Amino acid sequence: MKTALSIVHDAASTGSERAQPAVRVLDVSMQYGSAAPVLASVSFDVKQGAFLCIVGPSGCGKTTLLRMLAGLIQPTGGTVEFFGAPVREPSRDRAIVFQDYTKALLPWRTVAGNVSLSLEACGIPEPERQNRIGQLLATMGLSHAADRYPHQLSGGMQQRVQIARCLAQKPRLLLMDEPFGALDAITRQGLQEEVARLALESGTTVVFITHDLEEAIFLGDTVIVLAANPGRIAEQIDVDIPRPRAQLETRENPQFLSTRHRLFGLLQGH
Amino acid sequence: MPGWLKGWVLPVLLFIGWEAGSRAGWLPLDSTSRPSLVYKAGLDGFKDGSILQATWQTLEAAMLGLALATVTGVAIGIMLGLSSRMESATRPTLDALRPIPSVALIPLALMLFGFGLMLEATVVAFACFWPILLMTIAAVRGIEPRLLEVARTLELGTFERLKKIILPAALGRLMIGLRLAVAISLVVAVTVEVVINPRGLGSTMMAAQQSLRSDVMYAQLVWLGLVGWLLNALTHRAVRAWPGGEGAPA
Amino acid sequence: MKARKFNFEAVLFVVGLLVCWQLFAEFKLISPIFFPSPAKTLTTLYERAADGSLWPPLANTTVRMIYGWVFACVCGMVLGLLIGISRNAREYLEPSLEFLRPLPASAIIPVAILFFGLSDSMSTAVIAFGSVWPVLLASIHGFAQIEPRLLEVAASLRLTRAQTLWKIVIPAAMPDVLAGARVSLSIALILAIVTEMQASLPGLGQDILLAQRSFKSAQLYAGVVMLGLLGFAANASLVWAERRLLRWRPN
Numbered sequence: 114m115k116t117a118l119s120i121v122h123d124a125a126s127t128g129s130e131r132a133q134p135a136v137r138v139l140d141v142s143m144q145y146g147s148a149a150p151v152l153a154s155v156s157f158d159v160k161q162g163a164f165l166c167i168v169g170p171s172g173c174g175k176t177t178l179l180r181m182l183a184g185l186i187q188p189t190g191g192t193v194e195f196f197g198a199p200v201r202e203p204s205r206d207r208a209i210v211f212q213d214y215t216k217a218l219l220p221w222r223t224v225a226g227n228v229s230l231s232l233e234a235c236g237i238p239e240p241e242r243q244n245r246i247g248q249l250l251a252t253m254g255l256s257h258a259a260d261r262y263p264h265q266l267s268g269g270m271q272q273r274v275q276i277a278r279c280l281a282q283k284p285r286l287l288l289m290d291e292p293f294g295a296l297d298a299i300t301r302q303g304l305q306e307e308v309a310r311l312a313l314e315s316g317t318t319v320v321f322i323t324h325d326l327e328e329a330i331f332l333g334d335t336v337i338v339l340a341a342n343p344g345r346i347a348e349q350i351d352v353d354i355p356r357p358r359a360q361l362e363t364r365e366n367p368q369f370l371s372t373r374h375r376l377f378g379l380l381q382g383h
Numbered sequence: 384m385p386g387w388l389k390g391w392v393l394p395v396l397l398f399i400g401w402e403a404g405s406r407a408g409w410l411p412l413d414s415t416s417r418p419s420l421v422y423k424a425g426l427d428g429f430k431d432g433s434i435l436q437a438t439w440q441t442l443e444a445a446m447l448g449l450a451l452a453t454v455t456g457v458a459i460g461i462m463l464g465l466s467s468r469m470e471s472a473t474r475p476t477l478d479a480l481r482p483i484p485s486v487a488l489i490p491l492a493l494m495l496f497g498f499g500l501m502l503e504a505t506v507v508a509f510a511c512f513w514p515i516l517l518m519t520i521a522a523v524r525g526i527e528p529r530l531l532e533v534a535r536t537l538e539l540g541t542f543e544r545l546k547k548i549i550l551p552a553a554l555g556r557l558m559i560g561l562r563l564a565v566a567i568s569l570v571v572a573v574t575v576e577v578v579i580n581p582r583g584l585g586s587t588m589m590a591a592q593q594s595l596r597s598d599v600m601y602a603q604l605v606w607l608g609l610v611g612w613l614l615n616a617l618t619h620r621a622v623r624a625w626p627g628g629e630g631a632p633a
Numbered sequence: 634m635k636a637r638k639f640n641f642e643a644v645l646f647v648v649g650l651l652v653c654w655q656l657f658a659e660f661k662l663i664s665p666i667f668f669p670s671p672a673k674t675l676t677t678l679y680e681r682a683a684d685g686s687l688w689p690p691l692a693n694t695t696v697r698m699i700y701g702w703v704f705a706c707v708c709g710m711v712l713g714l715l716i717g718i719s720r721n722a723r724e725y726l727e728p729s730l731e732f733l734r735p736l737p738a739s740a741i742i743p744v745a746i747l748f749f750g751l752s753d754s755m756s757t758a759v760i761a762f763g764s765v766w767p768v769l770l771a772s773i774h775g776f777a778q779i780e781p782r783l784l785e786v787a788a789s790l791r792l793t794r795a796q797t798l799w800k801i802v803i804p805a806a807m808p809d810v811l812a813g814a815r816v817s818l819s820i821a822l823i824l825a826i827v828t829e830m831q832a833s834l835p836g837l838g839q840d841i842l843l844a845q846r847s848f849k850s851a852q853l854y855a856g857v858v859m860l861g862l863l864g865f866a867a868n869a870s871l872v873w874a875e876r877r878l879l880r881w882r883p884n
Contacts, residue, residue: 472640
């Protein structure tokens with residue numbers, strides 16, 4: 114289906130590329146000096162177009178893991194591969210949505226200006242830029258706020274702006290670091306649906322970090338539970354609930370409930 | 384290299400370069416002098432008491448001006464802080480007077496007082512008046528209204544109310560205004576001396592320059608820097624030590 | 634924004650003050666030599682404006698002030714950028730800067746005279762040296778405190794160093810830089826006046842000093858009024874510019 118979202122992700126891949134995992138994390142560990150390791154021997158794959166949720170208690174190293182996928186930090190042990198190539202530095206292909214949106218948006222630029230930043234970075238010339246900004250804002254429901262400054266917007270709207278800016282990069286991987294953690298429940302649920310819809314329509318690979326188990330099961334094709342001290346995989350489960358997933362029905366779906374049951378104990382127990 | 388040591392690298396290198404460059408003849412002796420001569424001139428200045436006397440004269444004028452500014456600034460500040468009617472009535476007048484650069488009053492003060500201590504003190508007072516006034520108004524306004532109600536309930540007289548409630552509560556913010564005023568007082572005093580007043584470090588520096596004693600001039604400049612720095616450090620300490628001094632928002 | 638009621642009391646106060654002063658002067662309760670009446674002061678001001686003798690000194694002082702200030706702002710901002718973004722540079726330089734900060738800028742005047750004599754260059758040097766401090770220190774502070782998250786966004790977008798500087802670092806530090814520039818301007822005005830008095834350079838500073846010497850008090854007061862107006866105009870323009878450039882700020 115060619116929608117406005119096809120501008121988000123140009124899917125052009127050969128057969129062999131399609132088989133390759135988007136992300137491969139091999140035996141990754143993270144240790145600062147002689148302190149206790151933050152992450153120990155974490156390994157998993159993320160298939161192209163999949164939606165992976167990583168959930169765990171505070172201090173389990175999930176943000177550290179995400180930043181490694183982004184290329185902002187390097188693991189002390191093991192490797193991270195992106196479409197077969199080792200990740201050594203950040204790339205426009207891997208967009209990251211931060212939790213603290215107030216700090217991640219440019220306060221001196223309008224909403225349109227913030228989205229424009231990604232397009233400027235990608236070298237898109239001016240007239241084309243305006244088109245894309247318009248489309249992206251429409252996708253994220255921000256058209257009416259194009260000329261507002263971030264501080265004039267609610268938390269949910271600001272996070273939408275950040276997502277729009279990340280989508281403007283046309284990333285092959287979208288990394289989201291507890292993006293809805295600072296928002297109220299109603300806004301959170303609305304944004305969850307939007308992100309799920311965006312991911313489905315564009316086919317972008319998503320790695321989503323959260324401490325909210327229900328959010329993880331609602332959104333993910335796969336859920337990885339990390340235990341803390343040191344951070345390691347406690348469990349990895351596939352969630353086969355068909356998409357699109359509506360909030361109310363999904364949360365009453367038997368598979369949702371059983372998965373939740375199973376993983377709940379893991380989060381509490383350790 | 385530890386942090387504190389790094390700060391010394393540049394000054395030490397500069398002094399060494401200055402001395403070496405001067406001795407090698409790269410720098411003209413008349414205008415740039417050299418650290419060893421400057422040091423000697425400084426020592427001589429201390430030995431014959433001239434530096435200390437000049438320093439005292441400067442500080443005397445600065446402190447007198449500061450005292451004048453504090454008395455008037457706090458008094459008027461309290462009045463204007465407590466009565467918003469008075470504040471709005473006087474605001475345009477004050478707003479008109481404030482942008483006048485304090486140094487513009489030098490000829491005026493000269494005309495009224497002639498050369499000497501009062502000339503400097505009055506110009507310093509004008510400059511320091513403003514931060515003290517503004518901070519006092521803010522301080523008085525910031526007093527927890529509950530406290531003022533308590534004062535009224537206890538039927539304290541005006542003076543008692545002032546002494547027991549208003550002044551102590553306002554003191555924190557006031558100290559911050561004072562800290563700024565102290566810095567200003569030194570700068571303005573020296574400025575008046577440099578321009579016209581034949582007393583204090585400013586004028587001795589000018590005299591040294593005029594008699595082509597650049598070593599004396601630089602010695603006094605370095606000393607002045609030390610005095611300024613010391614004054615700054617002391618007022619910082621004092622404000623922090625005062626209860627409510629550092630914690631009060633500026 | 635409160636509704637603006639016409640401030641009767643303020644007008645009364647000002648008018649009252651001026652009337653009292655005028656009456657005191659008329660009835661010789663205060664010496665007319667030291668305290669010319671407001672009427673006389675204003676008349677002098679008007680006359681000088683009319684015969685054109687007011688404008689050259691005003692222009693001289695203004696140009697002097699702006700010249701030195703612009704120079705100080707450019708140097709201050711560039712140096713502030715270089716020092717602010719480098720932790721190493723800050724560690725080496727900040728102690729020295731902290732020591733130099735409380736030094737009265739006018740103490741540089743004798744040194745400047747030694748090098749430049751009593752000239753316009755001396756004035757520019759003193760003004761530039763004195764006004765660089767607020768904008769330099771504010772810039773260092775601003776550039777040192779760029780939100781790290783924004784730098785990560787820049788890294789993630791693969792912005793070049795130049796792009797990061799232009800699109801992120803400089804705009805982020807602007808509030809600090811502009812606040813520093815405003816303080817610098819008032820210092821520039823003060824030093825312009827001081828150097829004019831010192832070196833008898835043409836301008837309002839020299840004007841009022843000469844007026845004092847010849848006991849032309851009305852002219853003196855008129856000059857002080859002009860300097861007050863200049864100070865006000867300079868500050869008001871910067872506040873206006875700041876408000877426009879920083880209109881994205883909350884409240």
